[in-house]
Amino acid sequence: MTEMASSSPVATPTVPFARVIGIAVALGLLAAAPVFVGQYGLSVALNLFMSIALAESWLILSGFSGYVSLGHAVFFGLGSYIMAVCFDVMPFWAAIPLGGIAAGVLALVLGFPALNVRGPYFVILTFGLAELVKFVVVTIESAVGNFGRILMNAPDITLLYELMFGLAVLAFALVAVVQRSRLGAALRAIREDESAAETIGINVHTAKVAAFVLSAIIPGMVGAVMAMRSAYFEPMVAFSPMVSFTIVTTAMIGGSDTPMGPLLGAALLVGASELLWSHAPEVYNIILGIVLVVFVLHVPEGIHGRATAWVRRWERRAQ
């Protein structure tokens, strides 16, 4: 499923100037999107960048080390909760990083014991932890007499879009940095053979926990922003397992070994969802489910892996 071949952990070639300019222009255009696209287009773009931010963050632990987290919704949900609770008592631009920090702390607390668990047990453990936190929040909210929280006068979608775009860029950058760092190398070694990694002196537990914490911060902030988007917080929705599943799917379809992967995965899923729901609303979920199955079976390396393989074959033929 996740190919090792493509990434080069240590060598950092100098980045050509043209490329930097190109990327800057692209980013500038995307940031200026509210000028070009209508309200509806902006909400699609918001969803796209939300998907990217979440899937990229997920990669940091789960993509590189192979420890698949099925409970990432817990960080998203916690960020939303923080925003819902703090919305009336502090400016939102303070609540967003608070959400991120809270998510990071949660990852530290949960990850410390959880990352000792291996393989499939870890996968379902993350799921169980997410559900546990969800029901704790549900019980707290109902005990204090809340029935959902409303965020009155939340900021405009343009501002939310810019925030989400920023988070997506941040997430991408974070993944790229980790990939090239010693942490990234350690994580990949863990994926290859954890016991071997330990014997050559890598502190696997620290590496995993660090990756888990890093993978939690941005989803916490994303959750905080999305709470403002829906202007409504309800724990059963904010901590929904569907969020976790969607993140995993996005990352795996795009390719979970490189920061480019989630871009492609998010583009495909959000794009397909847009195409399908407006023309075949009743069956779009069914088709989506089938597309997922087909993808995992026949494009296991993700779109990015497949595209890279094609490009290589092209280049070879061109020689």
Add this chain to the structure above:
Amino acid sequence: MNSILTVQLLVAALVLGALYSLIALGLNLIYGTMRLLNVAHGEVVMLGGYIAYGMSTQLGLNTAYALIPSMFVAALLGFATYEVVFRPLLKKEQLLARVEANSLIIFFGVSIALQNIAALAFTASPKSYRYLDQMVTIGGASFAAYRLFALGVAGAACVGCMLFFRFSRTGLAIRALLQQRTASALVGIEADRINRVVFALGFAMAGLAGCLVSLTEPISPFGGFSFTISAFVVIILGGLGNLLGSLLGGLILGAIEVYGVALTSSNWRSIIVYSVFVVMLLWRPQGLFTRRTT
């Protein structure tokens, strides 16, 4: 709660537990032999429920008649799912390396598809019907007969399964597979035949459980998920791949739910269930009944 030693609570725990055992057995079979995380298991349960509902309302046939057809249809679905989706998965080396995560996404896709097909075909309104509604008294406590029917059928099915695994050749082959997963995944045709049986059997048990569930819960396209989750908790309690463990684990979970609520209060119900889950995974992931293997 004055006393928790009542017949009422005991039967409640047994019925719930038996249902959990049945559902978890099917899930554990598939997981134990092929390491596939069947997130769509709850949807197969709902399918069984729809069949029982349909037969009761359209054909006027009561649930006892629906048991075999549900199992049959579910088994067919299991065959089809294996042939179309999982044989290719198990054959590809690179997919096998991450088979749990991959199977998760695949079954998730299947689950989404099934839920929405059901919503299209049956509408999202919950469905329910009546069967064996008379009251029966045991030891001073009253129960509706269908609860005892569910307990009886679930119990018989679980026992029947265990006997099958103990004494039949296919059953023994499956148990062998449960113990040598990695080797079996790379062996050819023999494993294929058994995998097919496992899928069919696992799905059939879910379908059967669905008939029983339809007696106590409304059937809806999206109601299967909570059963999938409970089944996972049971499997962890009993041990992945440990069939007898699933049986006992189901009863234990039923007891934990019913008595846990009795000792605390109902708003802790889900917190208790998930705490047990998390604690088991952190402390003893191989389950209560399995010795830790290297």
Add this chain to the structure above:
Amino acid sequence: MAAEIYEKLITSDKVDLLFSPFGTPNHFAVVPILERYKFPMVGSSAASVRLRELKPGNIWFPTSAFPDRMAVAIVQLLQAQNYKTAAILTVQLPFALELKKFLIPALDQAGIKVVAAADYPADIKDMTATLTTIKQAAPAAVIGLTFPADSLLYMQEAREIGITAPFQMLSVGPTYSFFQKRFGANANGIVMMGHWSPHQTAWPKAKPFFDAYVAKFHERPEYFDSALAYMSAEITTQAVARVGLDHDKLRQDISTQTFDTINGPVRFDGVENVTTPTMLMQLQDGEAQIVWPKPAASAPFKPKGAWAD
């Protein structure tokens, strides 16, 4: 998702009229969109006190089942029957929790003692322990703030355990046709929320709607949300018939006129329907009757008898 769909319908598909989505959260999601584009839409299946905080002008809610008023109605009915003790069951979902928030002080003010209360998560599978506690407390009223799945669970287990309170209410669930099919005679006497009944002869359109629905779908309509949806459509079509499709004229018309619906006359003040009183319904002999308030009732309240075997 609802917000985006409605936004697309307005901006991209440029529809003339909109009908409401389902459920309170979706209504909340859609209202900001309606405000932004000044697009009037009549709501349906939404009931929350927070709806009053919404700016009037482009949204109206025909339901009278606002939780605070419902709490008052429940307490008044209990007082009229001289019931002095109550037990409350609440599923941990927003609507039920909102009801509970208003119910407790209302009961307290009326001097009705809450002898047992329990909350539970939505995926609960067994209520034996909780219901046994309630039975032992022997309240005159069991007020279940429930949703369909737990309403079903309550019915099964309350019967087994033998809860004989004369007032038993399940907020959401009894209005569905599956509920009556499932429980037959045992469903009689269950109180539920709602404000529409085909048996209210003061509303000439009620019975024809019921009959037409049964003829077309071969089952009864769900008494609450189906009726609301139909009313919402009636109001919209009547307004259009009067003033055409111009949004400003529609807004003016819906805000001021009285509409003749299957639920009787409906007139809005702000976002709320002020003509339809908050009611309680009860299943009697397989039929849904309005039992409170007395002037609007189609049948008197009957205490729930013993469970049929």
